[in-house]
Amino acid sequence: MRVVITGMGIYSVIGKNLAAVKDSLFQGRSGIILDPKRKEMGFRSALTGMVDRPALKGVLDRRLRIGLPVQGEYAYISTLEALQTAGIDQHFLDNHEVGILFGNDSSAVPVVESVDILREKKDTMMIGSGYIFQSMNSTVSMNLSVIFRLKGVNFTISGACASGSHAIGIGYLMIRQGLQEMIICGGAQEINPESTASFDALNAFSIRESEPARASRPFDRDRDGLVPSGGAATVILESYESAMKRGATIFGEIVGYGFSSNGEHISMPNVEGPVRAMQKAIHDAGISPAGIDYINAHATSTPLGDCNEAKSITTVFGASRPLISSTKSMTGHEMWMGGASEVIYSTLMMNNSFVAPNINLDNPDDCIAGLNIATRTTPAEIRAFLSNSFGFGGTNSSLIVSSVNNGRY
């Protein structure tokens, strides 16, 4: 069973819908700011991606709203856009077995706030009814499945910074196996100090606080760490047969998913693990590395991670030299969301014939010699792209999405 993307929605620090995000990608616009509150709290770095919290009062009724943490609110908005672009309404959802698989790996604020109430009041009954549904890792799939009255597969994938990518990968496998015809897949990431404080403690964040828009600089010699970010991204995955039957617009076809585990360090990435994930994805897609015209790199702007990914790309792609960029140079590191949002960013590029720039790459690191990294917005016909996502624990995910214009249709 072939698997296609028939809907996309995005709520990102570089735009709150597909049109705004496409424009930001084309312009090479950064969504990074300095959050003074983090400095007051004792953060080493106050840099972060930032997007407003959606106003949902009057949009969703109270019971559907109070179980949503902020990343659930982002995901509700991105899913509305995805369903709308897919031409799916509530009547369709009520009459078909549509599933949901979302990537999410934390929900810090409701945990902190509910325990703060308990410590102050010394009575669990003062916590109220919303926090339990906000605080679980499965909060996004749990809430959206109720809001949209979904009847298919329903769970959350927690795979660190590859969560969103694995969610799409697992959705792809389930549809390919004929187990579901349509699955709402995506990734969500909360933006708040509570969720990133312990990550800040690892000295992993950029401290280029004087120039927020220039702080995330994957592959640049002077990069000094990642910038945390967030939002939500949703894709509607559907069997090709179902899409054809509905007359749906097809944004791209998922043709390959590769995964692996490094089996080494909890936070330090290696070369061999990502190589295996990319090779498995390419094997699954049944194409040669030369068939891939663009790689959306995981590259987060950390000294070790970017170079190890560069080495693994060189190992897999050798002389074929596809265009490469890390959109994290603009968005920061969207963590649990990133694997899903970067599929959307790359699909927007594929369908609009350009590669978004890897901004802030002023002085290329020696380790990227030989790689074809787009430092400017580059016109390109993309037949297929590969999107990498790697996470703590050495989890790796590579997805390959093919254009609908490459002769397959």
Add this chain to the structure above:
Amino acid sequence: MQNEEIIRKINQLLIDEIEIEEELITPAAELKKDLGIDSLDFVDLFVIIENNFGFKMKAEEMTEVKTLQDFYNYIINRVNPN
């Protein structure tokens, strides 16, 4: 606190905090059937009542509370015990 003031305050809390539509609020309205207050909303009412009236509702005392008038009476009796 006068009984009328307690009733006014309960009504306003139901509108503001539980988001019950104002026109549904009548003394004879049944909490579950007419106002749609479910078991999770009762959990939130517990918090709302303690924060606004300063006492803890007890689940076992709520078993006889069916209508909004019953609820008014319960709160009035807790705020102004004889």
